[in-house]
Amino acid sequence: MSDNLRDVIGRVVPAPENHLSPELLEKARKARRSFMAKALAMGAGAASTAIAGKAMASPEGDDAILKLPEHTTGLGQPVAARGYGMPSQWEKNLQRRESPGLTRVSQASVSFTPLQGLFGIITPSGLHFERHHQGWWDIDPSKHRLMVHGDDGLIKRPRVFTMDELMRLPSVSRIHFLECGANTAMEWANVAVPTVQYTHGMLSCSEFTGVLLSTLLEMCGIDLKRAKYVLAEGADGSSMTRTIPIELAMDDVIVAWGQNGEMLRPENGYPLRLVVPGVQAVSSVKYLRRIEVGDKPWNTKDESIHYIDLLPNGLHRQYSGIQECKSVITTPSGGQMLLDKGYYNISGLAWSGRGTIKAVDVSVDGGRTWRPARLEKPILPKALTRFNFDWVWDGKPAILQSRAIDSTGYVQPKINQLRAVRGTRSIYHNNAIQSWLVSENGEVSNVQVY
């Protein structure tokens, strides 16, 4: 295996973002043609680079290893050149992006996480997707307040907290995914969005630190016999207000200030956001300023006219918050190009709003046959799980799919199974199996398989 691995590292050409302009596509195709030609001339085992347009080592010897470069013979940079470390200049292409297919409506915008370029399960904070209904703010934490209250004695000791007061309380740090309910929405209508960044990139996973909402509610004297729901309200102009059932509020909901070891990023709700694990991310209210306890749902604008699912019979499904079990292959994925036949590590992500991932199966023949993928640890509830799968491509067309099964036994459905129940007019909660077609020329594209 190791010999094989050595000669294939980097054989996947990154997806030319933003996206597949005819020029970029031609460039990638040329790179593949020249790779194939040189590989033939040199025989198997040649060192290679798959970045489009880069020259390959000469057959006589690879200067990149034989000649000592300046960084081996010269002086490096001193410390503290920068106060806050930044990614390498060579990683500039790894960016959040707005989808070319979506129109930005003033400040109500979305940027997508580049899932195709990430490893493991944690999303670097600077690449966490963003969804703002009314723009983002960088709020002064010394002026930020959180009020906890409830009518009719549902909260016996209503209280306004400062950030300092909150951050003195016992905290937890937990890894959870956030997925917008509208993630993968374009696939309902079979609009073949080209890359996994745009099909699945309203998905991120972080270690969040904060105080459990249950701790706050108990401190403030919640009447658990009568309390049924909690309302969360944000401090931005979107009046983001969401109803959360008391069972979740008293379970694992976090009032969070930390994200991946530091304070939240402004785009993600600094200095305080709610994290409602497993539920569509709209309920994870950013810039959290108010928690109200009540005995019935509030039916706010974002739960009565948005985030509802139109069913085939014309009725809407409401309060359908849980993000069901789902998975996607992140590499090879749409827009990438395989340079040659041989070994590939198929890698992807699986998650479930109901618990942990029990298994992921991978198919390379469009769902006719399935084999189990390796699940990488840690496997955590309501968090992303990384899976890997060995594949030797024979150069023929292939359709790559992944199918996740969660701890409740639920199996991720095919798109036609989902459409049979949910119709075709939905926007939200598409958790269907994703298919990537690998064509004979190595190009990977988004297809639907029924």
Ligand SMILES: Nc1nc2c(c(=O)[nH]1)N[C@H]1C(S)=C(S)[C@@H](COP(=O)(O)O)O[C@H]1N2
């Ligand atoms: N205050 C506030 N909270 C909000 C939103 C918002 O616009 N304002 N957008 C919601 C939606 S629809 C999503 S998907 C998530 C996105 O969180 P992120 O921007 O940190 O990825 O925040 C939710 N919380």
Ligand SMILES: [Mo]
């Ligand atoms: Mo969202």
